Amino acid sequence: MTLNHAQPYVRSARLTAVSLGMATLLLGMAAAPSRTADPATITLDPVHSVALFRIQHLEAGLFWGRFNALEGTVKWTMEPTAAPTFDISAKVANADTGSEKLDGNLQGPNFFNAKEFPTITFKSTGATTAGDRHWMVKGDLTLHGVTKPVEVDCVATGIGTGPAGTKVGFECNLTLKRSDFGMKWGIEKPAKALGDEVKLIIALEGDAVGGTAP
């Protein structure tokens, strides 16, 4: 009899224990850090990383040149919506217009002044997703000794496999006014010798190391 009377209390105690256990588990699951992917470090391959620039000459043709051998790293989880972070630099000495004379002029004090400002750098500070593997990346561009915030349109062009491992590619587009960076020769004095607006297309490729899948 005593047992029979005690049965409902035992059931109730079991239910309470199970409920507490479930609640603890749920709470524990909620409190546990959600697992995210660690970003891979993509070290740029200088042979396949270049920046093309375009400027108008004498209000006529659009002249193209390039900065060869870009260096730096990109950190990215490889997730289509997660934005990468960029830390890239270019040496002014690597300017290549296809003409030795023009290359020398570009490095002179009237343009990039390579003796005083030998590198151009870009460090990203944030990004917004614009589509699948497509971001508007904000960052600080240091050019000709002046650092200014810019917004760069970046697309991850692909993830492939090379002999050394995973290869990742990006293409970034940017238009800037060189006068904002103190490079004024040829805009007004002498008038309209060269345009103020410079279009940049930056092609990056690098080897991904590390990182974990989510």
Add this chain to the structure above:
Amino acid sequence: MNYLLSVVLLPILVGSALAGAALLGPLRQRAAIIECCVAYGLAIAFLISFVHEVDLPALLRQLPVELKDDDAPFERWHQLGLVALLLTVVSPVLALLPAAMPRHRRALVIAATLLSACGAAAFVAFPGVSNGSRALFAATCALSSGAIAMCGLRTAMCALAVACAGMAACAVMTGFPSLAVMCVALAGTAGSIALVGCWSRSPRMHSVAGAISVVSGTLAGTAAACGAAYASGNVPSWTWNALAVGVPVAGALLYRWTRVAPMKHARMIDTN
């Protein structure tokens, strides 16, 4: 067209007008006035050219002045403008002080030559310039100034014009058009002063001492040092120093062409 007018022709006009007023005007017998106007004319011509070619904030950035809304970079080659500004300020003092103390004239001129050469070398810091290069820079300025002081005014101006034209050509070849136009402005001013000198009956055409030699030598030396520091490629850096030291060499070569006939000037009285 407006560009060349403001960067080259305006400085030449201002510089040669100042010098011409002294050489052809009623004060042409006063050595100190001629020294002052010619030296000031050369320095102001270079300064005007710099301000029009680069801009005024670039010059002000070299001074301890805060500029509002200015985020352009500090560039060391803009010290060229600062040297021209200092020479513009100092040249009247350099011209008038020896006249006020005629007994110490020679000592004052030598002191001014050495001080300006050493001052420019210590003060101007172009990138990648070693202490040895600075010593060479000081020696170049002092040599040019000293040798110009031995020439007649017309000879000195012709020599300065030739040397600056050479520097302008080097600047064009090495992709430094701003230095090229400033050198052309200085060469044009020196050349036009030499031409004005053809009509001047001033006995001071015989000698250059003090302000003119210091301004000419320091400007030529600084422009050469700037070219050697920045220019790359087609022109070896020693060419620039050779051109600055070449001011007195050109003076020696041009001396026969540009000297004033001694008989004509023997009749003139120096009323310094």
